[in-house]
Amino acid sequence: MQKQYTLSRNQKIIFDLIDKSRGPMKAYSILFNVQKKGIKAPLQVYRALDKLVEIGKIHKIESRNAFIACQNSSCQISKATAFSICESCEDVSEISNTKLSKYLSNFADSSGMKYSKYNLEFFGLCKKCKSK
Amino acid sequence: MQKQYTLSRNQKIIFDLIDKSRGPMKAYSILFNVQKKGIKAPLQVYRALDKLVEIGKIHKIESRNAFIACQNSSCQISKATAFSICESCEDVSEISNTKLSKYLSNFADSSGMKYSKYNLEFFGLCKKCKSK
DNA sequence: CATGTAAATGTTATATTATTACATAGTGTT
DNA sequence: AACACTATGTAATAATATAACATTTACATG
Missing domain, CATH: 1.10.10.10 (Winged helix-like DNA-binding domain superfamily/Winged helix DNA-binding domain)
Known part of the structure; x- marks a missing residue:
């Protein structure tokens, strides 16, 4: 909430x-x-x-x-964001995928870093642009 | 290579x-x-x-x-990048974690988007800054 | 080795994105 | 009312990035 x-x-x-x-x-x-x-x-x-x-x-x-x-009513106040971005039409949509956000929130690498936030941007062609 | x-x-x-x-x-x-x-x-x-x-x-x-x-000799030519960024000292290091990159490269959401690239940035406090 | 072509360079000007510094006004305590 | 906190207004400027155009270099191939 x-x-x-x-x-x-x-x-x-x-x-x-x-x-x-x-x-x-x-x-x-x-x-x-x-x-x-x-x-x-x-x-x-x-x-x-x-x-x-x-x-x-x-x-x-x-x-x-x-x-x-923000398109995600249960968004964790910008602490965990992921987007898909179409490189042709520049359309952007927010990804709300529980598995992904859990995976990334729990991610820990070997550096000893403590993460409080992440931002992920995927690039590609959206459905529309792909079929052109 | x-x-x-x-x-x-x-x-x-x-x-x-x-x-x-x-x-x-x-x-x-x-x-x-x-x-x-x-x-x-x-x-x-x-x-x-x-x-x-x-x-x-x-x-x-x-x-x-x-x-x-690039700190990763096997880097996929900037198609799949992940970094950890210290919000205190602004130190940045590249994450090369095979599981993570596989997970993200294979990620597919419901939008029908075909991803050719991603960039992930984690934020937090590095080891040094955490212990201050 | 001349010639075509793609990549890289040089230069000036300008567009775009973002912040500093300082003054003032509103909002909600206690 | 006094205080702290947040928000606002305004001008100037800093920081980031690209457009437009002219020229040069690298190098494949005819």
Whole structure:
């Protein structure tokens, strides 16, 4: 169960935009889209994004510098994320596979590292693009 | 076995620098370090980096926008990468764990996606930083 | 060895992504 | 009211990455 959190004005505007978007959104594309609502500066966007990532409402797709709404209601607050990314159409979807997340959460290598978080990005061709 | 590839002048200069570095290096830090060797512009660095990534001599740490030499002689040419990243000292090491790479290479989710590549980044505290 | 072609290089300018620094305002305690 | 904490506003700038164009090098093959 995800902890409830009251979003502030800017956080809500930006989350709603990302949530409604069909795919991941980039920071400056978000900025252009919310300027009519009074959010004028990059920093205002980045601050909201940081907070939204922190509380797990959105995730950052690191390889794309883009942000996507969390599609997984039982998400462990961004501590364990996995995505599949189509290299042709750039469609991104969040993978919620219990076996995978258990496997990775329990993964321990020989380095003596204690992991608190992971991010996994798969790349390939989505169904649509594959059949083209 | 990794395919042999003759590096060009710039590629060699930049690879050697990254290979000798203790940790991941950022593009502009690379640039500053090779200016005395005649590589003056960002694009020259990025072109070499792109090629080196493509042939698997280095990897990009996406969450850090930094580059590290491949530490795994049997590396599948950057198609399957995993790293552990210390969030305190920013030390990064490449994970070469056969079970993990097999597990991920064989992973198939319900989306019908065909994966050709993945990148996994684990975050936590390394041994040293944990004991501080 | 000339010629074609792919890869690499050099250079300038510019686009994109992200943060620093500083001032102000709102929100919820106690 | 006083306090702490979070969020906001604004300007400037830093850091990361690519576009566009001209030239050169490497090397296979006719």
